[in-house]
Amino acid sequence: MHRRRPHRSLVEHRADQVHPPSEAPPPASPDERRLVEALRAGDERAFAELIDRHGASMTRLAMSFVPSRAVAEEVVQETWLAVLQGIDRFEARSSLKTWVFRILVNRAKTRGVRERRSVPFASLGPELDHDEPSVDPSRFLPADHQFPHHWNVFDGLGPRRFEHDPEHRLLDGEAMERLRDAIETLPARQREVIRLRDVEGWDSAEVRNALAISETNQRVLLHRARSKVRAALEEYFDETRAA
């Protein structure tokens, strides 16, 4: 059961997952510089491109700080006005996306505190206070076992592969629904970090800068979120296997 098997892909994959430990915000990309220039020139298409790219994500993020979608949309609108009013002073040393989202988060926090419904990202409260095991502890062997704290494969409690046709996407429509539900039920901070990192594909530095959280907090939130979403998918695959 604890078969020895060299697992090359695990090691190889690691290199692309490593992010440089940079504290400075990433600079604006050439594409962003183009958009900044176009905005300064009053080009509406450039503005439309930006709001199509980031608008839905901004509303989502704002909603995690304020009590309603309507208020979140107000915050998004205020943010874009602030961006336009500041665009002449914007320096491309930082990423446009990060700058826009920082303005958004600041405004959403202020608004959320005023509406007394939200806890700023900086005080993470119960989402980081207590330990949450990534996997149900009862799936591991007890401390006095011959293999302490290893998967209890003797009772069939070890993980099983998410079997899927390699020609197709991992998840079909129903599974995608479950995945979305799993994200929605996460605590707000975990939800926003996993959404930005794994759904939208931001890197760690971008998320840290936009949300003004430390590398460690970002990683703990991401870890907890991924662990819970994994558990939800496992439940789904176990059900389909049993059916």
Add this chain to the structure above:
Amino acid sequence: MTTEPDTNVAYEELSCQELVELVTEYFEGALSARDAARFEQHVAACEPCVIYVEQLRDTITALGELPAESIDPAARDELLNAFRDWKSSR
């Protein structure tokens, strides 16, 4: 002096229950060279943990396949109007 871990050295073994708490740090390259080596040593000898790590990779892949949401059309129109106001006031 070198920071490269000596993979022939047997480090104190990680348990599976410890490993599942380190996967994100491992993926992010945030583990020390020593802990990364312990992680890899454990996975090389533990099929259930190979599967667990694969499940997490599959989870991340699936999250990346979720379709992007688009902005609400009414909110988009309002923003474009705000842009025009800003432009005419410049």
